[in-house]
Amino acid sequence: MNFLKSEKNREYLWQVLFTLSIIAFFTFILRNTQSALDKQGIASGFSFLSQEAGFEIGESIIDFFSDDTYQLALLSGFLNTVKVAFIGNILALALGFIVGVTSLSDNYLVAKLSKFYVESIRNIPLILQLFFWYSIFTEVFPSVRSALNPIGGVYLSNRGLYLVSFSDHWFFNILPLIGILSVVAFFFFKKRSIKSLERTGVARKIFLPTLLFFILVSFALWLVAGLPRELSWPTLAGFNFEGGVHLSPEFSSLLIGLVLYTSAFNAEIVRAGILSVDHGQWEAASSLGLNKNQTLSLIVIPQALRVAIPPLISQVLNLTKNSSLAVAIGYPDFVSVANTSLNITGQAVELVLLIMLVYLSISLSTSLVMNIYNRSVTLKER
Amino acid sequence: MFKSKALRTWCHKNLFNSKMNSFLSVVIVVILFKFLSYFYAWFVTNAVWIGDAAACREASGACVVFIKEKYNFILFGFYPRAEIYRPILCIVLLLSLVIYSSYEKNWKKCTLILWALLFLVSTILMGGGIFSLPIVESDQWGGLPLTLILSVVGIFVSYPLGIVLALGRRSKMPIIRIFSTCYIELIRGVPMISLLFMSSVMFPLFLPEGVVIDKIIRAQIAIIMFVCAYMAEVVRGGLQAIPRGQYEAAEALGLNYFQTMRLVILPQALKVVIPPTVNTVIGMFKDTSLVIIIALFDLMSTMKTALKDPEWLGFNVEGYIFIALIYFMFCFSMGKYSRTLEKKFNRKGTLT
The missing domain is CATH 1.10.3720.10 (MetI-like)
Structure with missing residues (x-):
């Protein structure tokens, strides 16, 4: 048994044995699974994904109906x-x-x-x-x-959480975009501040100009938009609230x-x-x-x-x-x-x-x- | 006189040392007082401590009667009422052995023998069948004993497996290293629920026809598969903390790989990582509550069943607080223990 005396050879042997046992294990599992599925008459594979689902989803970001896939x-x-x-x-x-x-x-x-x-x-x-x-x-x-109303614009009930929100005006829809622009502006001001710090030893302000940028841009657009003021308040209509943002009890x-x-x-x-x-x-x-x-x-x-x-x-x-x-x-x-x-x-x-x-x-x-x-x-x- | 002065200095230093802190202290005291008086009214003044479900529905406070009525079922599930001393005895034995093993002076081989004995005794006690104990099938086991079985067996199997995986990840042999790394990262990347689903819907397909494994054992396998990957990462942290000199010294003594690991490296590495190991154990203890999703009757699940009793509908808050306290007691004491060890370790630089 000179072959086993070398550490290298022993390592090879261990790895071959390990690989073989893993292969044997998975073959065993796969064959059993295949025969069990055949017996139940279930076709394996992902073709079922394009079939009609036939159930509803409680809440969804995209439109989903029970006859979708x-x-x-x-x-x-x-x-x-x-x-x-x-x-x-x-x-x-x-x-x-x-x-x-x-x-x-x-x-x-x-x-x-x-x-x-x-x-x-x-x-x-x-x-x-x-x-x-x-x-x-x-x-x-x-x-x-009889929903609880702890602070104005917030309603708690067994149907979930209702919050006041901005109305559906194009100005409010682009507000997040202005937010992203302000983040970009923040990094710009930061870079400028570091540059001036390295040159003159005096750091320039970062947060104030960013805030000013956000306020000025939003205000300008607000003027252009024709001063939209209305918020969408949740109001009781029949058995449910209308308007505002609704968070389901599950999500909340x-x-x-x-x-x-x-x-x-x-x-x-x-x-x-x-x-x-x-x-x-x-x-x-x-x-x-x-x-x-x-x-x-x-x-x-x-x-x-x-x-x-x-x-x-x-x-x-x-x-x-x-x-x-x-x-x-x-x-x-x-x-x-x-x-x-x-x-x-x-x-x-x-x-x-x-x-x-x-x-x-x-x-x-x-x-x-x-x-x-x-x-x-x-x-x-x- | 002295005492009140000491109190005043303490308050001045810890509560009113600035305007902001004074304001915060006052606000917190007011809120705390309001909350505590509300809680007192709910739990004592308006609560129903003696009575029935009808009295509970009329009262505005807590329904303690619900817990009194149901605690037997919540704690022990469908275990036959006449035999209930058996799981109680098991839990008492387990807790005493846990306390015994927590002392450093008892960290030796004969403690392991005691644990093996405990497994044997608990299996006989819970299942019965010999010594004229009536047989209790495993589908009648439930509640706290099941939660403890899943956790304790989980620890005892996943700990050695974790060590093997950690050594595999640091092995010189590429195939073994790659396999261990892939396994650890795969398991750590998926939620535990997916493994539980796998155990409940896929494991039966994996077995040859006619072979059936008990649902509890399948869930146990899923828990072990999940926890051993986390254990492996904890152990790997310990292995990395051992200086190279230790490996070289062991090699100079002529020890082979297994001797080096067993006698030199692992004893040191495992001691370093005892606190994170205990944290992993706490995580696993909490995670056993997920088996409710595959319809096993652990503590969480018996509670949910008790809440569905039509005679006692609507006392969810009482029920959840009751088992939250049980989980809290177990996890908090383990966490406290882990912090004590950590402090000791930081002070002495080593344990024992």
């Missing part, structure tokens, strides 16, 4: 997943940031309250929280006719649950990030004459972000994956629609693989984008 149903579910994940992540990051900073407050009550929030939310399963919020909507909130409770749950984890990450900045940095900043806000925004938070961003990325992905719990409370996200299709068609293998593929590509593309951002804030050593 499975393809369109799954697309509609996918868009619902993207919608809740996108809005949820923005809110969860913002709330997590606030709670993380306040948990380090020098006010005893504020700090303890933040800690209490984080501990109680983190230690209860998300699905339980989702059921809880959903039951608050469906069991505790009154019917539409999923959003509330996901945002609260993830924000508790984000808060811990932000807190740990701030604590990781050495105390000497605070002292050095104050000896330079910076005040507390300047120290936080110029010295501490940029350094804390470096530590916090990689774990925050995985929380963004966690929220996206956790949005699949929508199936438990009946929000038609991708998993929920796929599950319904699975029950009707019996195409178990294809649909479960499709679910995995979709989430895998969301995860990989999100982490790609976030890693590019991470690289832009990591320490650049000269």
